[in-house]
Amino acid sequence: MELKLERVEQRVGAEVHLYPLDIALVPLAVTVLLGATQAGKTSLMRVMAGLDKPFQGRILADGADVTGMPVRERNVAMVYQQFINYPSMTVAANIASPLRLRGEKGIDERVRALAAKLHIEPFLDRLPAELSGGQQQRVALARALAKDAPLMLLDEPLVNLDYKLREELRDELAQLFAAGRSTVVYATTEPTEALLLGGHTAVLDAGQLLQYGPTAEVFHRPQSIRVARAFSDPPMNLVAGTAAADGVALGDGLTLRRALLAGASSALTVGIRAGALRVRPRDGDVALAGRVELAEISGSDTFVHVDSRIGPLVAQLTGVHTFNLGEPVTLHLDPQHAYVFDQTGALLLAPH
């Protein structure tokens, strides 16, 4: 489905939930809505679904104006954070419900195929309450898929699951979406989840749509500090600097050598993604000495929080590394791997 929002604005009372925005979802692909809690993801999704009428603006589905058309008249499938199933119906009946509503044929077969896809075939005769959280969410997903709606909206569907289950289910979902049967909208607060899902990403912050484009492109070329902040985990390191003849002066006598465009403002912000900082130096690096505040270990990465000569920095190192609190450490940065933003927060330079 081609879903297009034109100058859509949402208010609840005097409070603005969404500032006027335009977006045309890439049809038959995944669009990730990325943003912190309260960024406007759910408000936007509810407007897209027809659960809420926008305060202003138009919603076009395949060219037809559906603004204000209630959700039951629209063919939309939704999956929520909470695992919502019919508690008194078996798993099979839950999955079959949208098919029965439409009086379709070959229901058993379809249910079995969907259950197999989502690995819940052994539980078809059980009640949802007898299943684990992960299995219950799989049932809800299977029911949404059974609907085979041209528009599928998922609001942080994995947030209430253990991370290993999340990993597994995310992979399966990405494969199902790749089949390209529907236009999918997927809300998440996690930048890594957006990158793993691929597709396109719309970054939201404080009710504003900041940027929409292919996920990797938005990640690598965030148009502003706000986008970079929303799309970095751990947060992008931001260091205040000033324009100098040979690059950006960072304080403490340090200069980041980088060719600036003529006319750049004098006050600048340098953005350094955690993954760009290394403990092993290479030629041409800037050396940033400091002390370890904490090394957080995620399993695949170590996030080292460092109190450095240019302020607090977080470095992401692959694998497990042990650091003592307070230990001296020097981080190294290739100047070409830094972002530079102007005084309004707009992107001037991205890494090469």
Next chain:
Amino acid sequence: MARIELDLAHAYKPNPRRDEDYALLPLKMTFENGGAYALLGPSGCGKTTLLNIVSGLVRPSQGKVLFDGVDVTARTPQQRNIAQVFQFPVIYDTMTVAENLAFPLRNRGVPADRIASRVGRVAEMLELSGQLDRRAAGLAADAKQKISLGRGLVREDVSAVLFDEPLTVIDPHLKWQLRRKLKQIHHELKLTLIYVTHDQVEALTFAEQVVVMTRGRAVQIGSASDLFERPQHTFVGHFIGSPGMNFLRATVVDREIEVAGRRVAAAGAALFAVDACTLGVRPEYVTLADVGAAGAVPAVVTQAQDIGTYWLVTGRVGAVNGDDGALVRARLAPNQAIPKAGDAVWFGIVGPHTCYYRDEQRIEGAVA
């Protein structure tokens, strides 16, 4: 503070016979005096049962619990002198922050001057000094949880402090600061700390030793790097890391280890008498190799994902007629040519970080 020894098993119903009847399978474990431990595993793995047995909330159905060599199996949490911090703040809203922190000490008749100095110290460590005279009622959830942590840490004479997922209510952006606080506090106060969580970041960051649990069994006790570099059990390889370790079926032929029909390594003495094992290699250690390189196997790329700071390339290895083979994931630095879906590549899977397993257990000396 105490050295805590466990030699026990627990079943919630009488006469357990099969493994599934146990919430905790028979285990022997020692928590050293002043150590920082985490119990890590998915929901239902038995970690909370184990914590409740240490605290005395649950009495094990068999075996015993020793504190400094003394059998405390029949004693209550209070008799064991255990302090606990739960998922959600447990504080008195009508009291001030200082009164809340002082409560466990006042309850035990600690002299006022001693209370004042201890409360002051804990408040300083948790950065609550500026709020000591405020009522707890008006504080945000994370400030309240800090008070709960402070109450758990305020007594010097406790046998151990137990934490049950204490950072659940903390905003993600503040979590690292509290993790740091907890680590600093452990260094300063030298209390025995046991921390239950399903979150690997929490466990690996906080603890010196992590107990990884699954289905009622403690499958490995080790440091973060032990669990990453040398998983003793396939579950540890799978559970630690995102994505977890890759596993491939291997056969042993003429003292050579074969994967997908390729001889990848010379077998060590431990494999002379067996004909099969499982090769485990983490995505971080899979490399792109030259065609036919030693220790490499051919693969067909099914997916290449740009995860921002690295690429995650998934390839199918060992697919022959009727056999789907296995998927192998490689985490590749972006400073090299990244293959795309459909490409034929060779994955280097044998190196110093490759592990070998049989019946889910790691084999020492699997390679020559």
